[in-house]
Amino acid sequence: xxxxxxxxxxxxxxxxxxxxxxxxxxxxxxxxxxxxxxxxxxxxxxxxxxxxxxxxxxxxxxxxxxxxxxxxxxxxxxxxxxxxxxxxxxxxxxxxxxxxxxxxxxxxxxxxxxxxxxxxxxxxxxxxxxxxxxxxxxxxxxxxxxxxxxxxxxxxxxxxxxxxxxxxxxxxxxxxxxxxxxxxxxxxxxxxxxxxxxxxxxxxxxxxxxxxxxxxxxxxxxxxxxxxxxxxxxxxxxxxxxxxxxxxxxxxxxxxxxxxxxxxxxxxxxxxxxxxxxxxxxxxxxxxxxxxxxxxxxxxxxxxxxxxxx
Amino acid sequence: xxxxxxxxxxxxxxxxxxxxxxxxxxxxxxxxxxxxxxxxxxxxxxxxxxxxxxxxxxxxxxxxxxxxxxxxxxxxxxxxxxxxxxxxxxxxxxxxxxxxxxxxxxxxxxxxxxxxxxxxxxxxxxxxxxxxxxxxxxxxxxxxxxxxxxxxxxxxxxxxxxxxxxxxxxxxxxxxxxxxxxxxxxxxxxxxxxxxxxxxxxxxxxxxxxxxxxxxxxxxxxxxxxxxxxxxxxxxxxxxxxxxxxxxxxxxxxxxxxxxxxxxxxxxxxxxxxxxxxxxxxxx
Numbered sequence: 001x002x003x004x005x006x007x008x009x010x011x012x013x014x015x016x017x018x019x020x021x022x023x024x025x026x027x028x029x030x031x032x033x034x035x036x037x038x039x040x041x042x043x044x045x046x047x048x049x050x051x052x053x054x055x056x057x058x059x060x061x062x063x064x065x066x067x068x069x070x071x072x073x074x075x076x077x078x079x080x081x082x083x084x085x086x087x088x089x090x091x092x093x094x095x096x097x098x099x100x101x102x103x104x105x106x107x108x109x110x111x112x113x114x115x116x117x118x119x120x121x122x123x124x125x126x127x128x129x130x131x132x133x134x135x136x137x138x139x140x141x142x143x144x145x146x147x148x149x150x151x152x153x154x155x156x157x158x159x160x161x162x163x164x165x166x167x168x169x170x171x172x173x174x175x176x177x178x179x180x181x182x183x184x185x186x187x188x189x190x191x192x193x194x195x196x197x198x199x200x201x202x203x204x205x206x207x208x209x210x211x212x213x214x215x216x217x218x219x220x221x222x223x224x225x226x227x228x229x230x231x232x233x234x235x236x237x238x239x240x241x242x243x244x245x246x247x248x249x250x251x252x253x254x255x256x257x258x259x260x261x262x263x264x265x266x267x268x269x270x271x272x273x274x275x276x277x278x279x280x281x282x283x284x285x286x287x288x289x290x291x292x293x294x295x296x297x298x299x300x301x302x303x304x305x306x307x308x309x310x
Numbered sequence: 311x312x313x314x315x316x317x318x319x320x321x322x323x324x325x326x327x328x329x330x331x332x333x334x335x336x337x338x339x340x341x342x343x344x345x346x347x348x349x350x351x352x353x354x355x356x357x358x359x360x361x362x363x364x365x366x367x368x369x370x371x372x373x374x375x376x377x378x379x380x381x382x383x384x385x386x387x388x389x390x391x392x393x394x395x396x397x398x399x400x401x402x403x404x405x406x407x408x409x410x411x412x413x414x415x416x417x418x419x420x421x422x423x424x425x426x427x428x429x430x431x432x433x434x435x436x437x438x439x440x441x442x443x444x445x446x447x448x449x450x451x452x453x454x455x456x457x458x459x460x461x462x463x464x465x466x467x468x469x470x471x472x473x474x475x476x477x478x479x480x481x482x483x484x485x486x487x488x489x490x491x492x493x494x495x496x497x498x499x500x501x502x503x504x505x506x507x508x509x510x511x512x513x514x515x516x517x518x519x520x521x522x523x524x525x526x527x528x529x530x531x532x533x534x535x536x537x538x539x540x541x542x543x544x545x546x547x548x549x550x551x552x553x554x555x556x557x558x559x560x561x562x563x564x565x566x567x568x569x570x571x572x573x574x575x576x577x578x579x580x581x582x583x584x585x586x587x588x589x590x591x592x593x594x
Contacts, residue, residue, distance in 0.1 A: 083427045100438075107327075
């Protein structure tokens, strides 16, 4: 259980995290979603006490993290797989972490085997691939059999196999009743793993709901209408209060704010031939982009003509 | 990667033996064991310490060999000099390598990012800092004493050929030789404190070397009357009293052995406190 209340972090005159309040519950995977630069990593660093909040509080299991008797038994975190000394072997890296929390040495061997690094335990982590580095970070997170697991963008740069492995691991950890908090800037990743979503943009809370609720609330149904009399029919639809825009090439229309049935009736009443009438569910990715478009920190310049077409 | 993935059970936590029940809390003892593992498990620290011994003892050997084989002075004249201190001549360069060791002990955690992992398994920063401090102190002490004792015995061997007998029983010799190791320990601690405050390897080494080495050269360009006031307070001049057996003849010797060493350690304490403040207060 993680609870943040009014969590705020200011760097100079820039608010990285702004009055963020949320709670992350055990037994499910909670996705922490936001565009790059939204404040996800800063929030996670504040949960661990790496960064001190400018104001507000955050607790893990009801206590500030630095009051935990054995921090590794409370939270296992993988914030940055590269945050290791590359000259140290995988075994010694985990050993020096385990020793801080008085964990037995055999635990180090066990987690190395669990993540599939048993064979390279004595190798320096400098030579590890991205995926192996990620596994080493996960081994560290599992050392203390923690109640809470926290992963910051764990699948970034991984191959499909590695991605699948991490997804299944997170689900298995949640199924054991642990709290799993995982950040991503990709909605599709969250769709595949998360049960619950906390969405932030520019440091502010945008949504805190189940994944299904998020889909229902944020992805508007639109209807694609293909007709040889697009211009005329478009005008008629607009008169009825529908919102109409061109759907890319081929003269199809994308219609929202009018039910499919009403569109069909309107066509019949006006003797307009319709070649296609189909529902389009906006993807969650689009919904997410829609929801956070005002809060994206770094916009790429969009070429003018493409911007107009959309 | 693909071969590794096959061997990895997905969420197969049954392979893990349950942890023993938690008693007490994670604190200084665990931090100390962890810091010892960190120091001994990377090549950079091990090599730096080996280099300190090789350079410290090596320069002492060369210096004593050179001086003893080219002197025209008689045994009686030679005995007037502080040959105990001269025997440990290599400390002057050895201290620079100890600066590298002390700085790296903390800055390597920042340059690699390891500090973020370290502090997320033990967020109570004071025990972490104290554990690092104790490990650096003990390791640098042992290595420093190896350098000073080895230098002394090698030096004594060369001077014996000139008819001058140096032994630990010589007046003040034992204290001076132990002092040589203490001086090197102080150099490592000064750099450790600076490293914790600056969080930057090159910056910490540069400042450490400047304080122990470069300021002496700079002060030597100042007017004589200024030098008389400043000289004895310079870290090297104050600290080197502890590995001398004569405290009257040379430049800047107004301090006795322990008073001078106190001033020298004072600089290290200031650096260590600044380092502690930054370590505790600043975002990692």
